[in-house]
Amino acid sequence: MQRRSFMALAGSGLVCGCGAVHQLPVVSDGNIAMAQAEVRTASPPQRRWVSDDEAAQTLRTAIQLVRMPAINLCHQMNVGVCDWKFRMSRARDLNAGAMGYGQIVLNRGIVEYANNEEEVCLVVAHEIGHHAANHIARGTASRMIGALIGVAVVGVVAVATGSDPGRDIVDSAAQLGATIGGLSYSKEQEREADYMAALILYRAGLDLDKARGLLVTMASGSGRMETTFLDTHPAGPERLAAWDRAAAEIRASNGRVPQRA
Numbered sequence: 001m002q003r004r005s006f007m008a009l010a011g012s013g014l015v016c017g018c019g020a021v022h023q024l025p026v027v028s029d030g031n032i033a034m035a036q037a038e039v040r041t042a043s044p045p046q047r048r049w050v051s052d053d054e055a056a057q058t059l060r061t062a063i064q065l066v067r068m069p070a071i072n073l074c075h076q077m078n079v080g081v082c083d084w085k086f087r088m089s090r091a092r093d094l095n096a097g098a099m100g101y102g103q104i105v106l107n108r109g110i111v112e113y114a115n116n117e118e119e120v121c122l123v124v125a126h127e128i129g130h131h132a133a134n135h136i137a138r139g140t141a142s143r144m145i146g147a148l149i150g151v152a153v154v155g156v157v158a159v160a161t162g163s164d165p166g167r168d169i170v171d172s173a174a175q176l177g178a179t180i181g182g183l184s185y186s187k188e189q190e191r192e193a194d195y196m197a198a199l200i201l202y203r204a205g206l207d208l209d210k211a212r213g214l215l216v217t218m219a220s221g222s223g224r225m226e227t228t229f230l231d232t233h234p235a236g237p238e239r240l241a242a243w244d245r246a247a248a249e250i251r252a253s254n255g256r257v258p259q260r261a
């Protein structure tokens with residue numbers, strides 16, 4: 001009920017700046033129908049077993065691949081937080097979250113479900129996109145939730161400072177799972193984070209078509225796989241269709257930042 005009242009405020013457009021910072025491409029019914037057809041024929045998601053070490057190493061590699069283009073894009077946009085702290089959670093569901101001041105939590109489940117490096121990079125870049133576009137600070141509901149989560153994350157960091165600096169910190173699944181579950185962004189902000197992810201991957205020289213496989217996995221796995229991503233992120237054919245429109249626009253503009261909304 002409380003969330004509903006936040007949404008009502010958001011809907012008024014007066015109190016909450018929960019929209020996207022940039023103009024995003026229009027997605028037609030035809031685009032969505034094509035994505036629906038693709039999702040219907042996709043094979044069901046497969047989870048493979050990975051060790052903690054492999055999961056951490058894969059996430060580390062993905063962060064390295066996108067980091068510099070992401071920092072450059074973030075400074076060029078000049079609206080959000082460009083200093084990010086990544087942590088891995090042992091949670092096995094396919095999810096991730098951006099919270100607090102530049103905090104990003106990546107579940108090991110991302111690595112378990114990803115078919116390639118590009119798909120992992122998509123998730124990393126998507127969460128960076130939320131910070132770069134300042135989604136945490138924008139909007140009444142997001143700001144309140146962000147403040148609450150900020151407190152929880154500070155606690156985790158304080159506990160973890162004993163480990164080697166510079167190494168990825170692995171946190172307890174339960175605590176971070178609860179943290180991610182509390183996140184809430186508007187649909188437009190989710191679309192914008194995907195657009196920023198596509199832009200970051202493009203500038204990093206990564207294959208956008210390979211990365212989109214994860215969106216197919218999520219859409220086809222909806223209701224069939226273990227994921228809290230669906231609670232915090234829109235999945236499904238609309239998202240896939242929006243990714244394709246974003247990829248087309250980004251290729252045509254050779255990686256330009258879109259116009260401000």
Ligand SMILES: [Zn+2]
Nearest residue numbers: 130190193233
């Ligand atoms: Zn998101």
